[in-house]
Amino acid sequence: MRIADLLAFNLKLIERQRLRSAMLLAAIAISVMAINLLTGIGEGGKQFVLGEFNLLGKNVLIMLPGKKETTGGIPPLTGETTRDLTLRDAQAIARLANVSAVAPLIAGKMEISHHKLSREAFTIGSNRAFFAIRQLEVAQGKALPLLPFEQGQAVCVIGSKLRKELFGPKPALGQWLRAGDSRFRVIGILKDKGEGLGFDMNEAIIVPVANAQALFNQAGLFRVFIELRSLDGLQQSQQRILALLKERHEGEEDVTIITQDSLLSAFENILNTLTLAVAGIAGISMLVAGILIMNVSLIAVSQRTREIGLLKALGCPARTVALIFLSEASIMALSGALLGILISELLLATARGLYPTIPFTTPFWAQLGSALIATVTALLFAAIPARKAANMAPVDALLDKKAGQA
């Protein structure tokens, strides 16, 4: 049989048995689509979590008060005297050679009000450097002014959601807010940004750190962000900062420094589990897809046993019969897989439009794997019954003996 005739024969089959072809095509397309959508959503979630950690630059260290023992062993039984991390500590760190910026941080919930509207908001006390380190952008107005650490000023920058809730459609810049027993003038509004490390910056208010100390009546810092000039000597810089703090804290090393790497490695288990979950989802959907395609292919071929009998009676060798069925199955499988990938890409693009913060994308391995699994199952489960029918005595296939005896 000539290749062109084989193609024409198969195309006629697809064109003139529309329902059957549509069914097989749909089965393959839906299967491939399911795999791609599920892995796309899973990957999107994973990338989202990873992206959250990447919000911190690689050259940013986070210092927390207190020593977290991570090496195991018996925890210290004697009560630890945890000294506060103070603004003076932060200032000392800022003077170190490799340190380019330091952002002290005090945070807490605080009742914020404007005229009669009031709301509990996440209140952050920090400085100008905080904006650069946390990659916060100001949509209107400006960031906090450059001030010495200990000097306060009655100004604040607020998140976009907080602005909307307190001011509605009215302009907020230059207006006064009340927080606790202090008043702050709004000098900037943050650009809309999703959550970062658990803080929803859209609902936050940022004031100078000295003001926050007064507001919360607390001298100790919640944490200190330290930005290094370069990544080289990250380890040494960490050592020097720790040594400095030890010296300042009467020989006791009572702070913990977290790097992005250590944060990521701490979350590695979670990320690995997430990857496994995505792979599991992909695996299950591939299995379901395979069985779906298998059933439709089996039905398609067994309906045509009589046709196989006829082809054999007309002198068509078993090899050609198998070729006819395999080539038809490949055409269906490939176009079905392509269709499935196309639809899933379209849906994921729509999802990205709706939720821009989550990067829904199907990894290449899932696209390739789904197309491969669809093609292989479609071929396999067209090949097995076709082969069986092709090897039947022509007379049995013509009468479709299986059905006859049942």
Add this chain to the structure above:
Amino acid sequence: MIELQQLCRSFQIGDQCVHALDHIDLHIERGEYLSVMGPSGSGKSTLLNMLGLLDTPSGGEYRLNQTATSQLNEEARATLRREHIGFVFQSYHLIPRLTARENIELPLILAGIAPKQRKPIIDRVITRLALTDRAAHVPSQLSGGQRQRVAIGRAIVMKPELLLADEPTGNLDSVSGREVIELLEELNDEGITLLVVTHDQAIGVRAKRELKMIDGRIASDSARPAITPQLAP
């Protein structure tokens, strides 16, 4: 052309062995016109399938054009079928999605003949069978008689020497049945060897040579009158 020697075909049904063909000897010359009659289950369809190489014998030998077929593999048998044998079935066995023309063309396609060479052959067959204005119709749009004509067209398009017809008029009314049988007889007049399996006495007697089968044996053959004991003159 055809030589059957002690040909057997038995089926196992349950624990009973049924002899559909029981040691058959048969010789058919080129250009003969035979009918095979007999009650249901007498083995006439099995005989036709055997002659058409659709089935394999359990014993004995079948020579087609001096070729012993019992030792041939399925591929070689397929080639013999393609080149020497045409089939006409009671239920037509047309492919429903293909037009009349495409159904007739199918054997040529399977044989790998180029489209340019196919066209004049099919045109001739379609004209010969008076199907010109039905050529673009699919089987469901054709009458029974037309369907059987398409099936005959498909059977003869490869110019076989042997045409095997299994109850070719079984699904047809008497008028289209007669047309079909006359068409087959015309083809026989043009030189094709024709074997018709039928229930219908009226069709059976039209053949030049009549075989009657009972219980897997040829009970009578009009070419070889039974040797009945004769009284000495």
